[in-house]
Amino acid sequence: MSSVDLETLRTLATLARLTPSDAELTRLAADLGRILEAFEALAQAPGPRPDEPPATRTRADRPVPALDPEAFLAAAPAHEGGFFVVPRTVGGET
Amino acid sequence: MSTDDSTELDASALASAHAQGALAACATLEDTLASLDALDPLLESVAVRLDQLARTTAERLDGARQHEFPAGPLCGVPVMLKSNLCLAGVETNCGSRALAGYRPPYTATVVERLLAAGAVPVAMGHMDEFAMGSSGENSAFARTRNPWDLARTPGGSSSGPAAAVAAGLVPLALGSDTGGSVRQPAALCGITGFKPTYGRLSRFGLVAFGSSLDQVGILARSVRDVELALEALSGADGRDATSLDEPPVVRLDAVRLAGLRVGVPAEAFGPGLDPRVRAACEAALERLEELGCVRVPLSLPSTALAIACYYVVATAEAASNLARYDGVRYGPRVAGDGTLAGMQAATRTAGFGPEVVRRILLGTYVLSRDYQAAWYGRATGVRAALAAEFRAAFERVDVLAGPTTPTPAFRLGEKSADPLAMYLSDALTVPASLAGLPAISVPAGFAREGQRELPVGLQLTGPHRGDAHLLAVARAFQEATEHHLRRPALAEQV
Amino acid sequence: MVFSPSMLWRTVIGLEVHCQLGTRSKLFCPCPAAFGAPPNTHVCPVCLGAPGALPVLNREAVRLALRAALALGCEVDRASRFDRKHYFYCDLPKGYQISQYARPLARGGELALASGKRVHLRRIHLEEDAGKAIHDRGAHTLVDLNRAGVPLIEIVGEPELGTPEEAQDFLTRLRETLVFAGVSECDMEKGSLRCDVNVSLHRRGEPLGTRVELKNLNSFRNVGAALEREIARQRALLEAGERVQQETRLYDAARGETRVMRAKEDEDDYRYLPEPDLGVVRLGEEELAREQAALPEPAAARRARWQSELGLSAYDAGVLTATPALAEAFEETARLSGAPKEAANWLANDVAAAVTQAGAGGPRELGYGPERLAALIALVGAGRVSKSGAKDLLAAMRGNERAPEALLTELGLAQVSDEGELEAWCRGAIAAAARAAADVRAGEEKALGALLGKVMAASGRRANPARAREILLRLIREEP
């Protein structure tokens, strides 16, 4: 289970929105294979159920004024009329 | 007091000198800026200088003193911030091209509290990209050097802050510690580095790497300075849901070391340990015994899996946390093939360095549908087992002690081609991170390396939320030793 | 009966509904959750996905989600959790949505359709909304993050619906339940209720077919229309011996057709990760009991009770449960006036129409609060205003703070029941229409209408018509 073939790595890169070159992919496959092999013992560990985290801190439903859009739009790679601008696309999810 | 002296003083001494009017914050600042000018070119610790902000702050502090407003506990203390701590309007680039030029629209809670306590921010410090690294070499912008030997690493990822404190450029710095990123560079640079209990210091405004592990850490030349800063920075934060619901940590009076039970995990003194590190730490343990401590040998078997567990959890969370750098809202954008997905991929590929890419892919792998149960699932199980072993140990002992790092500072370039070797150098610091425990590295001695001496750190670990007591023990050790008083002879190396 | 191959197909429909919770601020940050602000003006470091920002849970959102779960009879998890669901899109600032995956807030539950059929629910979970990507302005896509982080519940129904009509009824009942529980305003036009549908066809007795998911159904009508189209498309494929592809399709209302949005591939490996920035959502027994006790009576129960106990028609009961405000107004007006049927008459007709036409939140906003309507009903009951005068009075009450009684006098609408005045108007009418009077006398009672009309005209519509009628008859009989 510790070897990562190039096809798997390509799928991972697509999922992570990364496009390493073929040479980089080959090197990364070797790195990941070596790292996972060294970590193999982990996969044999029985391990109890993870601890449940504590109850989360909550806040009251009080709206506060938002940031001035100028404070962050100016740092955006592209913006127009108060919107962030990206290449034309369709899709999404909720 | 002559201005030549101010860079020799620790934070506690500086703050009280400023508060009493014996020293002007502006004068101290000018000394600090002058030493940054003179020495930082050798160290490359500074990512961004904040001269103007610092001068305005220092003038305001001196003005307030003249009007006899009460002085904050860190009045006029120059500090460096690791460049993953947000300060509104100041470039906070996390050592990454993905955030080159990025100025956050808000300030981190710990930085707000630091400023409220009267500290003077003088610079943002270099770091491994997104805090991923143990040598500083993963920074996209600098190769920070160790002031004890400029050919060697200061450790990482809080490289700049550790090197700057060690070289005497600033008495105090804030870093972040996910798997040892404060303790390890503190050990390699011969200073004091503290990672509090997870949740003790607010993470709001700390750029996330591994959210369930990340803690803001404090770097200083003495435990008493760490305690001073911790009291000013700790306390619950409504903006961080994981921050502990507790008041600030107040410094304890001197603890009695007589009868204190010091647990020594066998695994911390394993076969991979450099003999010089072993010797220095053994000597430190003997010193603790001389002071009345009782040494309790014990075992934490799950620490054998800690590195694997840590790198699975941390990279999974990192892959998630770094998904936001997509070229839509901030940071530089690369057009790619002109589609949205192409732009995002091109931006990310250009923005991230090789180690960050490696960890994102590893994290994506261990979280992906087919491998999640085998990797991420098992890692969380091991993490729980490790935490349980620590809890059991602290039924029997008051603190745990061992080396902070397996070796003294290694040469720059020595491990940069071998990610696995680099990961393994975190073996001694990640267990406390996984268990969320407070841990501190204090100078424990030196390792001879040719003509030079390289610092060795002793790591003390306390039980969950036992920060105050752990610090008091570390302070008692420090008061009985002199390793922390030694300074690197930086000028001689030029 | 003619054999048709299409009778062999069974349709299986399941709904996934996203409903915006009625909080004032967002789920994980204090930005206003209000709809309709200029782009990116309800945005902060948290919902912008700025480096270092952290989510903190809005406890009112949890309370409202809990209400929804209780109103739908779900089993509530006392320790639900959040997870990160990863995918890249320009409207998703962090590259993940904070949602609940492994431990949703609630499981199970059911909803009764109008037919009495009970449809089961799979789960209800809390999650944050994404922002809005706008594709129809210019050459680029524009991104507005005002909606990013707004609190939603996702309600997943079991695939137990058999027709587009049932799907629409399911939505109608669900919306009504959520609105009456005070969870959400469920306004599809504002996007506070959104619906995804999955549909598959299979032959009776055979395993379920490949399901297709339909998105972009932004009205109840579209849900029905899109399903009709999709069922027809799948049936045509199957009957031609082809296969249905597993995919997500968008409904294009303008063209009345569905088209492929994306195929199911490896792309949707969401790499769920327990959200490390948030702890467990712990709910105590007292809190559950408190919310359960505070749940308002559901609309369906009110309709049944009003019909059996108050004698309302099914139609009126239906109109009066169109909104909680109308239902509350009715209950209160009926109680204050002691005349439920009269209250229903006014509210279900004139008042409901006025509220709809004005786009008001409820009767009170228009000056038709229960006290005032009860006063109007009392004036009619006491014969102090005629039925037709009462309509004028109702019109005058709108947006006018003065008491109905004072308005009555002011407008001269008070009904005249005084014998002397009525007799004078009646004599005048008989004199002016002697022919009609003669017809009445000859036994043609319906000629009385003309005389009564003259009385009403002469009195400025103030004459008490019942009394005037009696007097007219007496006068005609008395005077040969």
Ligand SMILES: [Mg+2]
């Ligand atoms: Mg959803």
Ligand SMILES: [Zn+2]
């Ligand atoms: Zn916000």
